[in-house]
Amino acid sequence: MPETTIQTFGVRRLEIIAADGTADEALLPDLSGDQLRRLHYLMLLTRTFDRRALALQREGRIGTYPSVLGQEAAQVGSAFALQPSDWVFPSFREMGAHLTLGYPVHQLFQYWGGDERGLRTPDGMNLFPICVSVGTHIPHAAGAALAARARGDRSAVAAYFGDGATSKGDFHEGFNLAGALKLPVVFICQNNQWAISVPLAAQTAAPTLAQKALAYGFEGIQVDGNDVLAVFRATGEALVRARDGGGPTFIECLTYRMADHTTADDASRYRPPADVEAWRDRDPLLRFERFLAKRGLWNGDYGAEVQAKAEGEIDEAVRRYESVPPPEPGEMFAFTCAELSPRQRRQQENIR
């Protein structure tokens, strides 16, 4: 018998805005001028937050911090597509998603400043605490999607992670479960191409990460992660599919980590500076400003105005963060479990 091909696969790639700001009009999502300006402001706010966080770290006013520089479009574009009823499971480098979802800015500083109280998500906001353990929250998203199905509502679930997470067992177990049970979940990978010092080529032999979804029976799509509208569109479509019972989608946002892994890292030890320069031309914020300018929604004056607004918002958040009194030692025990054991109670009393 002759050998035959029984399956062939393809991976779609989506890009809407070119580097010069021109756009493929046929692919443009249906967003008003105000919404486009909001997307811009959220990216600008993210960058302003990030710059301030790095400065605060250098001044010893917060602890180790992972910069999001260069990844603003991937985070803001995807989070902007979510509904308030959707559940979100972030990794540790999604400050842009947090800001887009309306997470209190001062609490982000508070968390990175070493105060766990910063992780208390406001009531009614379906955003899970930051997951530092790489990729292990992916099965949680599958479980949350099972819960959404059990409730019978139309909420979907989004999980954020990086390229390094795609090597982890929980990535594969979570993807397999979500695919097998056809769960309403959207997996959003920010492929920033570095897991600390390990480049993508050493992370996987696969030419795209998106193709990994195919093995689990659902679609993977690669989008230009520095194109906020492409990310928004792909996420929106995936969410609709999830809500309509079409199962999960994996979105690989191809982007680049422009900064060190964290403030405790020195990327110059392992990364060619020319790579960073090449990606500077693809800056997500500048690209979107060029796009907006062509539509009369951005000019220098407007840029200065919203920059000042973002600075003011961050100033206020820093003031608020630094005015919060430090936690009492006994607070370590406060949420260990619903009811402390007698031994924990004694330890709590003695720790003061």
Add this chain to the structure above:
Amino acid sequence: MPQLNMVQAINLALREEMARDNRLVVLGEDVGRDGGVFRVTEGLFEQFGGDRVMDTPLSESAIAGAAIGMAVCGMRPVAEIQFMGFIYAAFDQLVAHAARIRTRSRGRFTCPLVIRTPYGGGIKAPELHEESTEALFCHVPGLKVVVPSGPYSAKGLLLAAIRDPDPVLFLEPTRLYRLVKEEVPEGDYTLPLGTARIVRQGGAVTVVAWGSMLQRTIQAVEGYDAEVIDPMTLAPFDGETLLASVRKTGRLVIVHEAPLTCGLGAEIAATVAEEAILHLRGPVVRVAAPDVPVPLARLMDRYLPSVERIQAAVKEVLTY
């Protein structure tokens, strides 16, 4: 009142609680149509359907992780890990997530899940099917570890575990699954977590044992003035009941089938050393498995503490 074995008692607890609380879902490998490899979930699939009794892929970390996601989103998952030796693949989920979600979210999210798993030796099964590594989990703040030692306590403890607002690891002594029958009432009753049970009153020596070791201990102390304590919850451990007994008897023997080193017996002995040493008449004696991987069936009788070894330990402390 019906006489049930432990499998039937756990099945009854699940069945009644699923009928009472529609948030409760059972998930795991083979728990659905097959009714579980030990038949613990038999009939639940037929009664409650595949949305509430879910067969999952062979995927321990995903089972634990998805149960966590469900629990924080308002459901009450009872996940089965088919054998305790397979729970290591889910260890990260239990330690890094289930145990920490309440703390990490400052109480915004909680993780009311139960992980059930058969545990312990003496069933002539392959490697990794007879593990007793409860101490690994007792060391983790935020996790409760429960071990029933009979059908009656299995039902009452499981209902308490399901209703507990925090994650509970529920270890079912495989050797006892069908070994003994007890009267197990239908309907609601719970045994509080964190509270030990004095199985047998005595004045000369306190013997602490759980799981399948409790049966052997009761046989071993026949004819001795021994007080036998079944902790039922290993974490948090009921120190009050233990210390009160040791202050009365002045002697302590701890029996567990887990390896000696860093087993829970070490913690119990240290607690007595810190808080009741002046009441002791002699050294604390631990009867435990040796510090070796669990052997296969041919050596199991030499590995697990036997009635004779437990009795010898009791005799020894009584010489002081």
